[in-house]
Amino acid sequence: MSNSGAQHRIAVIGGDGIGPEVTAVALKVVAAAGVDMVTTEFDLGGARYLRDGEVLSDETLAELRHFDAILLGAVGTPGVPPGVIERGLLLKMRFELDLYVNQRPFVGTAPGHDRPHEFVVIRENTEGPYVGEGGVLRKGTPFEVATQGSVNTRMGVERCIRYAFELAAGRERRHVTLVHKTNVLTFAGNLWERTFDEVAADYPDVGTAYNHVDAACIYFVQDPHRYDVVVTDNLFGDILTDLGGAVSGGIGLASSANLNPARTGPSMFEPVHGSAPDIAGQNVANPVAAILSAALMLDFLDETAAADRIRAACAEPVIGSTTHVGDEIAARLQG
Ligand code: IPM
Numbered sequence: 001m002s003n004s005g006a007q008h009r010i011a012v013i014g015g016d017g018i019g020p021e022v023t024a025v026a027l028k029v030v031a032a033a034g035v036d037m038v039t040t041e042f043d044l045g046g047a048r049y050l051r052d053g054e055v056l057s058d059e060t061l062a063e064l065r066h067f068d069a070i071l072l073g074a075v076g077t078p079g080v081p082p083g084v085i086e087r088g089l090l091l092k093m094r095f096e097l098d099l100y101v102n103q104r105p106f107v108g109t110a111p112g113h114d115r116p117h118e119f120v121v122i123r124e125n126t127e128g129p130y131v132g133e134g135g136v137l138r139k140g141t142p143f144e145v146a147t148q149g150s151v152n153t154r155m156g157v158e159r160c161i162r163y164a165f166e167l168a169a170g171r172e173r174r175h176v177t178l179v180h181k182t183n184v185l186t187f188a189g190n191l192w193e194r195t196f197d198e199v200a201a202d203y204p205d206v207g208t209a210y211n212h213v214d215a216a217c218i219y220f221v222q223d224p225h226r227y228d229v230v231v232t233d234n235l236f237g238d239i240l241t242d243l244g245g246a247v248s249g250g251i252g253l254a255s256s257a258n259l260n261p262a263r264t265g266p267s268m269f270e271p272v273h274g275s276a277p278d279i280a281g282q283n284v285a286n287p288v289a290a291i292l293s294a295a296l297m298l299d300f301l302d303e304t305a306a307a308d309r310i311r312a313a314c315a316e317p318v319i320g321s322t323t324h325v326g327d328e329i330a331a332r333l334q335g
């Protein structure tokens with residue numbers, strides 16, 4: 001069938017809650033698209049942590065490095081303190097595997113428009129307030145002090161912005177918007193702005209704009225058509241992409257790629273949604289975000305024809321259980 005001829009080694013982390021259900025469906029759809037892959041399951045996430053204390057050991061991380069890609073469902077279980085799995089598993093993979101771009105595409109129809117908008121957010125994925133710089137003093141006293149730093153390196157900002165311009169240069173509209181808060185975060189904002197302008201000079205055919213992040217929230221809701229590629233820092237990108245999901249058909253459709261564009265190791269693909277423990281095991285979770293994340297994985301593995309076919313098969317809505325939606329989309333690919 002339409003594939004590159006290569007066999008891809010995929011590490012699968014179903015994770016917690018609805019994660020394993022939607023991941024199983026996504027893999028079924030990838031197989032139906034005729035892509036040749038071998039999968040290896042890794043039992044990681046909140047449930048594993050509660051069972052034997054492992055979050056992501058250095059040995060497991062070393063094993064993951066041998067794969068071509070990682071497909072992740074969702075992680076997070078009630079009863080695990082906040083941050084344990086997020087920092088110890090998800091962020092550890094993003095940082096250690098140098099997944100410095102978080103790419104999140106959106107397609108939707110804004111109120112008052114009949115034409116769909118289509119844009120993509122490039123979120124810096126290894127720096128900013130996510131690095132865990134800071135600390136706490138005098139904890140639990142009235143004099144408690146907490147600081148949380150934001151780390152922005154010239155190298156980290158530049159490689160992310162350059163990725164955004166490279167992507168935009170290959171798109172029809174060829175436009176990049178920088179989103180930040182340069183009027184308040186003057187140190188980091190200035191580094192982002194200068195770097196953006198310098199990289200932009202290398203891409204004379206790509207148009208540019210700048211929005212403050214608060215204004216961008218209004219435009220995401222009222223006028224998403226103005227965007228083609230949006231590039232922003234880690235935390236702004238986290239918040240904006242949930243908003244992007246909400247205005248583009250809901251978080252059940254939002255897909256993401258954590259990319260190491262230098263390809264020094266595997267990239268990781270995951271739906272934006274979480275583990276949704278309240279609906280886990282009921283066969284009611286929407287698997288489309290996981291399926292579209294698997295399509296992003298195929299793009300990165302040079303299986304773009306299969307990825308495009310999967311996206312086309314997801315375009316017509318399907319109503320039913322998790323497994324029914326998967327079966328229907330798989331049938332469209334085979335039919
Ligand atoms: C996301 C998630 C993560 C993030 C959490 C789970 C650490 O919200 O991928 O958007 O903040 O990056």
Ligand code: MN
Pocket residue numbers: 238239242
């Ligand atoms: Mn998020």
